[in-house]
Structures are given as C-alpha cells and as structure tokens.
Amino acid sequence: MNIIDKRNSLASSRSTSYRRRAKSAIRNIAIHHSATTSGSAEAFARYHVNELGWPGIGYHYVVDQDGSISLCHDLEVVSYHVGNSNSFAVGICMVGDFRTQSLTVAQRQATLELTRSLMDQLSIPIDNVWGHIEFPGYSWKPCPSISMHSFRNWLREEGATFTDSPPPSPTYVAGARQRTILSRGDQGDDIRALQERLDELGFHPGRIDGIFGPQTADAVMRFQRTASISVDGIVGPETREALRDFESATEPIEHGSPTDEPDDREEMYRKETRRMLRLIQPMMRGTDVQEVQGKVGVATDGIFGPVTEASIREFQISEGITVDGIVGPQTWHALDRIQENGGGGYQRLLSVQTPYIRGEDVKRVQRALNIRVDGLYGPLTEQAIRNFQRREAITVDGIVGPQTWRRLFN
Ligand SMILES: [Zn+2]
16 A cells, blocks of 8 residues: 555644544544545645635545555544544545546555555444445435445455456346336345445445335435436336436536535534434434424424424425435524524515525415415415405505514414
8 A cells, every 4th residue: 555644744724623532433434535536635635724714634545546545634633524423434535526437446446455454453344434425414415426335345355356347237227027116115136236226326225235115215216306307216117217327317517626525514514413313213212303393393202203204304395405304414403493483473574586585484374375385485475465465455565574474373
C-alpha cells in the first residue's frame, strides 16, 4: 500500500478542531466517492475548511484513481462525513464520480487493501463496512454509487486479482421462469436479483436476502421516482424494463461539485440527538413515537407501524422534504415547526405565491373548506377562499389574512 501522510499538510481551521475519540469507539468503516470526476485530498480539504467552515477535511483517507492513498487524520479524529454516525466511523473517500465513472483497478485494489487493514487493526467485521448511503438518515444520498454488496464480496475474496471488466451484473432480464410481477411478501432468487440490481444502481434495498420487504419496496419506489415511471413499489413489466435500461438513461451529471458533502444537512445530522424512527421489525415503540403520531394526526399508540409510516410520508410530501417514511433529523426539524406553531392559530398571510406556500396551516384551511388537502396554497384553494369570503360577505381577495382565518375557525 502506498500511503502518503498528509496529516500536517492539508488545509485546516485555525479556530476550531475536531473532537477526538478512543480507537475502541470505532465501529464502522464508511466508503464514499468524491462525486467529482477528479480531485485530491488537498482540494477536498480546502473546500471543507474554506467553503463549509469545517475544522478540517471530512475524510480520514482519500484514495486517488492511481491507487495512492492519502492519510488525512488520525483514526481518533471525529471528522464530518456521516452525520450522526461520525463518532464511530472512519471515512474513506475514493476520488471519482461513480454515477458516471468506474473505479479503476488500482483504486479498487488500494481501497480494498486499506479497508482490510483497518478491519484488522480495529476489529471491524465486513458487515460493518458501509457505503455512505447505508448509514442512518442517508438513504437519499447517492454515495458511493457503487454496489456495497459487491464491495463487501470483494473484501471477502482475500488476495483476489481484478481485471478491468466489471463483474457480470445479475441476470435481471425477463426469463422463462421469472414471475411477471414482484411485490411485497414475495421471496426467492428473482427477488435477490432485484435487490442486487437496485443496490448496484445505488438504490440501497437493505439486506440482500431474497425477501421483498418494506425496505425493498421503498427502494423500488425511490427507483421508480428517479426513473420517472409510475410509483407503486411493485415490479411489473415497466419497472423491469426501466431497471434493465437505467444506466444508459442516466443523465450526464454536471462536473466540478467539489465534494459529496456540500449541503447544510450535515450540520443538522451532527446536532440531532433524538433517535431515528422508522418502520422495522419488531416495530419501534416509545413516547417519541407517540409525540410524532400526535403531530401527524394518527392514533397515538406509541408503536411505529405502517399507518404511522404512511402519515410520515404524507407529511414529508407536504413539507417538500425527502419522502422516505423515516423520522430522521430533517423530519424531526419539520415536526418541531408544528409545535412552534402552537396548535394552529393564525400565523401568516396565505395567498397564491410562486412557489406555492405550503404547510400545516394550509392543510387546516383546506380541511375547513372541505377541499382536497394537499397542503399547497394553489389556485383551487384560492378560488375556494373567494367563494367562502363571498358567502361570509367579507373582502373577496382570495387571501387568508387574520379576518378570513377568524371566520374559518371561530
Ligand atoms: Zn459520501
């Protein structure tokens, strides 16, 4: 392994520094791509420090396309790369945008070798080597955009040599013995092939276990949304075809985004202390579940089941945030805003704006008008308000101000 020690030469903040931890706190190795077609530890460090204001580069290691490895931090450094999981993860970033590029042989070998040596040194099992997207709260993040299932298989093949041709992709094509439609509850090799294909395309379906469960359905829906086909979580002919052809249809990505982390969610994830709530087996229970249920308006039994999940999705749609049915930092923040609104008093003027005003208050208005409740203040809502104002003999302007609000609710 060709490791270059850059711990003292990369850009770092003069005023802040990362926390440190004991090596024994490390439980995961996180694999990233840089989402840039080129780059270096030096460039990422400058970006993280100068543009994002971080104490130093986010990654512990950067692996270049030629297979050379930059050591950027001691393992004890708690740098930013996987939000809430930073304190127990080591970050390895491979330079490249694997949505459009492939790993080079040298890079793959160096990354595998590095990962294996870290696994040995820190006693980390293969199953704890995760892609960025596999960390809690990151199912929206297409990083590292390679199949982590394959990556972990490569790790198992100690000493294996690689050629430039990628491993044959799972036979995800129409075949004689294949079922035509795959949906929740199905099991078998065709489900496994489906999961592998989803994983390969970066739509992490959870465990590759040949069982079509909620996570697989979720991955199918995320895929369908991305592929712009009907979103039903079921794999029929249309979805099957889209899965087969997806790569060739991938749009070119604009180059030059300096890192895969340039968004403000990192900070939010870092500060969030509440646990992530999601639909799993056995179902999660607790007062936090109850609190969430109260806010999205479902029975507050304190058990995170399918109905709660569905309501969370609806809530996320109306808030315009990532729709995954999971209460992570972003959704917690959105839910917090409901509380601040103090149970639905008049808060703001509602009118048709571009983009449309959205929120719980709009929903309340729509419910009161007995029209479709989508939480968006669009032309139909405006028209219904005009009619209402006419009936109430108040100023007809299609705008919900304090007077109209009072008439609606008092
Ligand atoms: Zn990443």
